[in-house]
Amino acid sequence: MWKYIKYLNVFVFCKFLKLLGNIMVLLVLGIVGFTWYAVVPGYYGPLMLVGPAGRALGSTLLVLVFSILAIMLTWCYLTAVLIDPGQVPPGWHPFPDDAVAARELELMQYADYYIDRRDPRRPRFCKRCKAWKPERSHHCSVSGHCVLKMDHYCIWVVNCVGLLNYKAFLQFLAYTFVASVMAIACLIKPMLSFFQGTVASGSAVAFIAVVINSAFAVSLAGFLVMHANMLAANCTTIEMYEKERIHPWPYNKGFKRNFEEVFGKSKLRWLLPYYTAEERRQLLDSCLNARLLQSYQSSSNLNTLGGDAV
Numbered sequence: 001m002w003k004y005i006k007y008l009n010v011f012v013f014c015k016f017l018k019l020l021g022n023i024m025v026l027l028v029l030g031i032v033g034f035t036w037y038a039v040v041p042g043y044y045g046p047l048m049l050v051g052p053a054g055r056a057l058g059s060t061l062l063v064l065v066f067s068i069l070a071i072m073l074t075w076c077y078l079t080a081v082l083i084d085p086g087q088v089p090p091g092w093h094p095f096p097d098d099a100v101a102a103r104e105l106e107l108m109q110y111a112d113y114y115i116d117r118r119d120p121r122r123p124r125f126c127k128r129c130k131a132w133k134p135e136r137s138h139h140c141s142v143s144g145h146c147v148l149k150m151d152h153y154c155i156w157v158v159n160c161v162g163l164l165n166y167k168a169f170l171q172f173l174a175y176t177f178v179a180s181v182m183a184i185a186c187l188i189k190p191m192l193s194f195f196q197g198t199v200a201s202g203s204a205v206a207f208i209a210v211v212i213n214s215a216f217a218v219s220l221a222g223f224l225v226m227h228a229n230m231l232a233a234n235c236t237t238i239e240m241y242e243k244e245r246i247h248p249w250p251y252n253k254g255f256k257r258n259f260e261e262v263f264g265k266s267k268l269r270w271l272l273p274y275y276t277a278e279e280r281r282q283l284l285d286s287c288l289n290a291r292l293l294q295s296y297q298s299s300s301n302l303n304t305l306g307g308d309a310v
């Protein structure tokens with residue numbers, strides 16, 4: 001039995017996910033391009049130039065709105081793919097100084113310490129990175145490092161979703177859902193001509209685009225509801241399991257503050273996939289400061305403080 005188990009190397013699976021992810025980027029961009037082609041040059045673009053003025057104006061507005069949606073979702077997608085989700089800075093530790101950090105690391109190996117593993121604010125150490133990691137961060141086996149406020153590794157964005165790209169990821173989901181629903185609504189009429197035997201120009205393309213976008217809209221609706229609930233509770237996908245056991249959830253600051261923690265306070269930037277330098281600094285500070293850890297230490301009757309491996 002064991003001689004077979006040793007061949008089940010999860011890291012091979014991680015490499016496979018990375019390879020699959022590169023194909024996914026092309027697939028996503030291909031679907032976006034195909035759907036835009038079905039809606040704009042395939043059907044509504046020509047209607048802008050012929051027929052009654054009202055229809056031409058309506059088609060122009062539709063083309064404009066759909067093109068803006070396509071640009072926004074592509075921008076959000078590429079941001080989620082390309083930016084660093086938030087690596088733990090080298091040498092970071094939660095202790096007052098380096099000497100204490102070194103001593104705690106040594107104690108961790110020998111001391112018979114008690115650590116409340118249910119508390120997400122406990123001091124934590126990553127065996128793979130051989131480094132301390134802040135609360136809410138986790139080691140990502142695919143990217144090979146610890147990620148701040150890690151949510152999950154996403155093969156669609158070929159990147160770990162964490163502190164700095166979660167906003168872009170959610171915006172990508174939202175824009176894609178709206179664009180998918182709009183594409184379905186816009187292409188119903190040309191698609192029906194495909195079944196009525198009056199094969200109009202672009203009807204086969206419209207049919208394929210409606211099928212693909214229907215699948216995306218249904219799955220994205222479920223995904224959006226799930227992430228909206230987690231955003232409202234200030235909880236990541238990984239933490240969903242921890243949250244069930246911990247009451248009250250220590251990071252829940254109320255819906256408004258939880259929302260602003262991810263999306264910022266500027267209403268304009270709620271729609272745009274980037275942070276200002278100041279917003280980025282505040283986000284990193286919120287993850288890297290040790291205030292919660294200090295409260296954990298003061299509230300625990302620990303004679304010896306150890307760490308939680310991975």
Ligand SMILES: [Zn+2]
Binds near residue numbers: 126128144
């Ligand atoms: Zn790590």
